[in-house]
Amino acid sequence: MQFKQDYFEQLEGFYSQVYPLPISNPHWLGWSEDAAQLIGLQQPNDELLMQLSANHAAPGASYYAQVYSGHQFGGYTPRLGDGRSIILGEAIGPNGAWDVALKGGGPTPYSRQGDGRAVMRSAVREFLVSEALAALNVPTSRALAVIGSDLPVWRESQETAAITVRLAKSHIRFGHFEYFFHSEKGDAGKLTQLVDFTIKQHYPHLSTDAAGYKQWFYEVVKSTAIMIAHWQSVGFAHGVMNTDNMSILGDTFDFGPFSFLDTFKEDFICNHSDHEGRYAFGQQPGVGLWNLKRLAQVLTPIIESDDLIAALNTYQDELVKQYLLLMRAKLGLPQLNISANKLSEAEQAELNKQDLHLVGQLTVLLESNQLDYSNSLRDFGQLDPNSSHSVLRDSMVDLAGFDTWYQAYQDRMGKVDDVNMWQGERNGVNPKYILRNYLAQEAIIDIEENGDNSKLLQLQQVLSRPYDEQPEMEDLAKRPPDWGQGLIMSCSS
Numbered sequence: 123m124q125f126k127q128d129y130f131e132q133l134e135g136f137y138s139q140v141y142p143l144p145i146s147n148p149h150w151l152g153w154s155e156d157a158a159q160l161i162g163l164q165q166p167n168d169e170l171l172m173q174l175s176a177n178h179a180a181p182g183a184s185y186y187a188q189v190y191s192g193h194q195f196g197g198y199t200p201r202l203g204d205g206r207s208i209i210l211g212e213a214i215g216p217n218g219a220w221d222v223a224l225k226g227g228g229p230t231p232y233s234r235q236g237d238g239r240a241v242m243r244s245a246v247r248e249f250l251v252s253e254a255l256a257a258l259n260v261p262t263s264r265a266l267a268v269i270g271s272d273l274p275v276w277r278e279s280q281e282t283a284a285i286t287v288r289l290a291k292s293h294i295r296f297g298h299f300e301y302f303f304h305s306e307k308g309d310a311g312k313l314t315q316l317v318d319f320t321i322k323q324h325y326p327h328l329s330t331d332a333a334g335y336k337q338w339f340y341e342v343v344k345s346t347a348i349m350i351a352h353w354q355s356v357g358f359a360h361g362v363m364n365t366d367n368m369s370i371l372g373d374t375f376d377f378g379p380f381s382f383l384d385t386f387k388e389d390f391i392c393n394h395s396d397h398e399g400r401y402a403f404g405q406q407p408g409v410g411l412w413n414l415k416r417l418a419q420v421l422t423p424i425i426e427s428d429d430l431i432a433a434l435n436t437y438q439d440e441l442v443k444q445y446l447l448l449m450r451a452k453l454g455l456p457q458l459n460i461s462a463n464k465l466s467e468a469e470q471a472e473l474n475k476q477d478l479h480l481v482g483q484l485t486v487l488l489e490s491n492q493l494d495y496s497n498s499l500r501d502f503g504q505l506d507p508n509s510s511h512s513v514l515r516d517s518m519v520d521l522a523g524f525d526t527w528y529q530a531y532q533d534r535m536g537k538v539d540d541v542n543m544w545q546g547e548r549n550g551v552n553p554k555y556i557l558r559n560y561l562a563q564e565a566i567i568d569i570e571e572n573g574d575n576s577k578l579l580q581l582q583q584v585l586s587r588p589y590d591e592q593p594e595m596e597d598l599a600k601r602p603p604d605w606g607q608g609l610i611m612s613c614s615s
């Protein structure tokens with residue numbers, strides 16, 4: 123790994139330098155070749171294992187933990203910071219640099235009561251889902267590797283520690299800006315320094331002046347909206363959308379009790395401790411905006427309130443636009459191509475409304491018929507939209523409801539010329555394989571009980587090609603068995 127140290131060198135006072143503590147008997151549990159390529163690595167090797175398990179120093183690394191705060195479940199915590207994630211620096215890759223962090227690398231000045239560690243089950247889940255989301259084209263932080271150990275850690279019972287090696291284009295969160303707004307008591311110097319750094323590193327097309335700041339916030343709103351549209355389209359519930367878990371770049375970040383939907387349920391709550399359903403699946407778009415508002419509030423020293431509000435007002439349209447783009451592709455509905463169709467703005471708005479309704483009615487049907495979200499969408503790859511008989515109908519209980527929906531769908535579709543091609547396109551956007559909680563759980567149990575990571579490796583392989591038919595892996599595309607239905611993960615990690 124070849125590092126540069128921009129954050130470390132340019133943002134003194136925005137972190138604490140801290141060395142990770144080794145984990146004993148380190149071993150690779152998982153390694154992502156795709157992620158490795160991002161930073162110019164190929165195969166894992168023993169020396170790298172020693173470095174990433176903190177047993178050897180990594181040449182060129184400057185180990186540090188960043189300081190930030192954040193709104194957690196609606197309440198403001200004035201100081202959080204990396205309590206268990208230690209950053210080595212920005213590793214230079216063929217297409218840009220990626221922060222390399224050891225999540226679970228040991229205590230830091232921000233650990234509060236925590237031990238600075240991550241348990242194997244949570245490290246494995248983060249590893250698997252980072253790479254699975256990337257394969258689904260969802261903007262996300264990545265995971266280079268997950269490293270197991272025999273270091274005991276205590277949660278509800280004794281478990282073993284592991285480290286996820288996280289790659290992120292940036293670790294800057296909404297919470298960073300909140301921290302430097304509140305802690306500096308009206309002095310905008312550090313806040314401005316952080317915004318300038320963010321813009322220079324990640325928005326090089328923007329200037330670091332009033333016009334640039336304003337444009338930057340529009341882009342933050344947009345990338346957040348796009349990220350959440352992706353979540354809704356693939357049925358991903360994040361579970362802990364606190365502002366300290368919102369990346370400033372709109373990448374999915376911090377994987378705890380997350381879950382993909384099995385059976386579609388708008389109100390699905392994946393987080394054990396989220397008693398009120400604040401972060402329920404269907405709440406995510408609204409929470410994204412709420413979080414952006416917290417960010418806007420602390421940017422008032424450098425961006426006019428009217429501009430911040432105007433940018434926030436674009437959020438819903440951006441989200442709907444992206445969601446419709448993704449869902450039209452999934453259902454095979456024609457995209458609106460303004461120049462080709464010569465649609466007026468009013469006609470476009472009307473079509474958007476109708477299509478959103480069509481998608482909404484489908485999810486209502488999936489929910490009332492208790493159908494699996496991903497598998498139902500995958501069925502579109504076998505649908506002949508020209509035929510009055512639909513394969514989707516076979517799994518419905520409410521046939522009348524479905525027939526009404528299908529009629530509206532066919533009316534909107536018109537005639538499809540090349541059904542084979544149309545079906546192929548559907549299979550290219552509706553995954554056959556997703557990281558279902560029960561699958562991750564089976565892989566974890568095999569490691570826990572037998573020290574065997576082969577299920578993890580198999581799952582990782584399958585999920586790296588989520589749209590491909592992989593006939594020998596058919597079982598991994600099935601709905602969960604009874605024990606794995608609606609599995610809710612413990613919050614301890």
Ligand SMILES: Nc1ncnc2c1ncn2[C@@H]1O[C@H](COP(=O)(O)OP(=O)(O)OP(=O)(O)O)[C@@H](O)[C@H]1O
Binds near residue numbers: 202236237367
């Ligand atoms: N075991 C732990 N030891 C020390 N600090 C912890 C531990 N677990 C969580 N924290 C800290 O508590 C806060 C909230 O935790 P949260 O679960 O959102 O983040 P995380 O999963 O630890 O890390 P990240 O957000 O970097 O992915 C963060 O400041 C985090 O560093």
Ligand SMILES: [Mg+2]
Binds near residue numbers: 366367376
């Ligand atoms: Mg976090």
